Amino acid sequence: MVKLDVVHSANAALVQSQPLVAVFFGGTGGIGSYTLRALANAEAKSGGKGVRAYVVGRKPQAAEEILSACRKICPQGQFRFVQADDLSLIQGVDKVCAEIIELEEKEGQDARIDYLMLSQGGAIFLPRKDTKEGIDVTMSLLYYSRMRVILRLLPLLLKSNLPPRVVSVYAAGMEEKLFPDDLSLRDLKRYNYNQARSHMVYMHTLFMEALEQQNAGKIGLVHIFPGLVLGPGFQNPELPSWFRFIWRFIFVPLFGKMLTVPTEESGARMLSLASPRYAPKGGADFKKDEGIGGLATGTDGTPGSGVYALSWEGESNIKLKAYEKFNKDEMRKKVYDHTMNAFEVTAQGGVFTE
Ligand SMILES: NC(=O)c1ccc[n+]([C@@H]2O[C@H](COP(=O)([O-])OP(=O)(O)OC[C@H]3O[C@@H](n4cnc5c(N)ncnc54)[C@H](OP(=O)(O)O)[C@@H]3O)[C@@H](O)[C@H]2O)c1
Structure with a gap:
């Protein structure tokens, strides 16, 4: 487990190293907003060199609350809301990314993204529900839309000399069954949330590895299970009512305090994933931050491989054995081609059916 004082010193070193440009998809609530706040706190407390942050979500009021809190903590920072209509649509993702690129390019030579959450x-x-683009809503928000954001913002990420870091917060380590001939899980006999989660976790690892191979040594890619972090997301009216009932009246009263990661700690831990411990392949620079310990183990089982699947404690939780059940190179290509095909079809206004 990466200790909390190490997390805080990594964050102090991060903000002292250079001005930062950070983008938070899902930053209007929950873990995204806690991480944004952790960045503002580190900037203010540790003499940071400046921050430019973009926060993406649907709700302007929620955005205003978190942005005004950050402006109070760190008046010298620039905090900006970019409103999304619906990020479960690939075209919705493209629209928001185009807006961020346009805003950032106004910075001229300085345009870049150092940290993308x-x-x-x-x-x-x-239950499975397709978007008008033909992708299951849950799988789109938690996998397809996220990989699309990385691809669209990649040119700006590659301009960072941090080196750049991408952090996708979801369910790393929860690989179970994989149906390679039905990656979209269109067969309703197979579809349930746990099965969809398993597919999304495999696909996170394999698509991120494909991106790493294409941009070797230039970008660090992380997916992480954040632990239980009690935020407003658990009151979301879109959640099934049975889940909200069990959660509110049984789980939280019985286990809440024992099992949860405090919101402030969660934000600080997510920000610390920008440290050299999770560097791109061959890209660690421990001179910037000697307190964070050695390189984390990557998804190929070796230290510092550039793609990391992590537990909430910042340690590798990749299920290596799960990837031994198939030819990993072939499966990586299959997942990459499937995902790129989804993007090609939907970007042209078509309906993805694979
Ligand atoms: N919290 C936990 O304990 C926990 C545990 C394990 C895994 N996770 C995973 O970690 C991730 C973050 O969790 P969280 O607790 O921070 O979630 P959350 O509090 O529900 O926040 C989700 C964010 O996503 C945005 N969002 C949701 N649907 C959207 C849509 N259709 N279009 C645009 N934006 C949308 C929301 O913004 P708006 O409301 O402004 O639209 C909000 O900013 C999730 O993927 C979750 O499954 C969380």
Whole structure:
């Protein structure tokens, strides 16, 4: 477990190293907003060199609350809301990314993204429901839309010399069954939330590895299970009512305090994933931050491989054995091609049916 004081010193070193440009998809609530706040706190407390942050979500009021809190904590920072209509639509993702690129390019030579967090979508345990683009809503918010954001913002990420970091907050380590011939899980006999989660976790690892191979040593990609973090997401009216009942009246009263990660700690831990411990392949620079310990183990089982699947404590939780059940190179290509096909079809206004 990465200790909390190490997390805080990594964050102090991060903000002292250079001005930061950070983008938070899903930053209007929950873990995205806690991470944004952690960044504002680190900037203010540790003499940061400046921050430019973009927060993406649907609700302007929620955005205003978190942005005004951050402006109070860190008046010298620039905090900006970019409103999304619906990030479960790939075209909705493209629209928001185009807006961020346009805003950032106004910075001229300085345009870049150093840290990209993806935490959009909180409603789980829903039955399969396709978007008008033909992708299951849950799988889109938690996987497809996130990979699309990375691809669209990649040119700006590659301009960072942090080196850049992408953090997708979801369910790393929860690989179970994989149906390679039905990656979209269109067969309703197979579809349930746990099965969809398993597919999304495999696909996170494999798609991120494909991106790493294409941009070797230039970007660090992380997906992480954040632990239980009690935020407003658990009151989301989109959640099934049985889940909200069990959660509110049974789980939280009985286990809430024992099992949860405090919101402030969660935000600080997510921000610390920008440290050299999770560097791109061959890209660690421990001179910037000597307190964070050695390189984390990557998804190929070796230290510092550039793609990391992590537990909430910042340690590798990749299920290596799950990936031994198939030819990993072939499966990586299959997942990559499937995902790129989904993007090609939907970007042209078509309906994805694969
Ligand atoms: N919290 C936990 O204990 C926990 C545990 C394990 C895994 N996770 C995973 O971690 C991620 C973040 O969790 P969280 O608790 O921070 O979730 P959350 O509080 O529900 O926040 C989700 C964010 O996504 C945005 N969002 C949701 N649907 C959207 C849509 N259709 N279009 C645009 N934006 C949308 C919300 O913004 P608006 O409301 O402004 O639209 C909000 O900012 C989720 O994927 C969750 O499954 C969380």
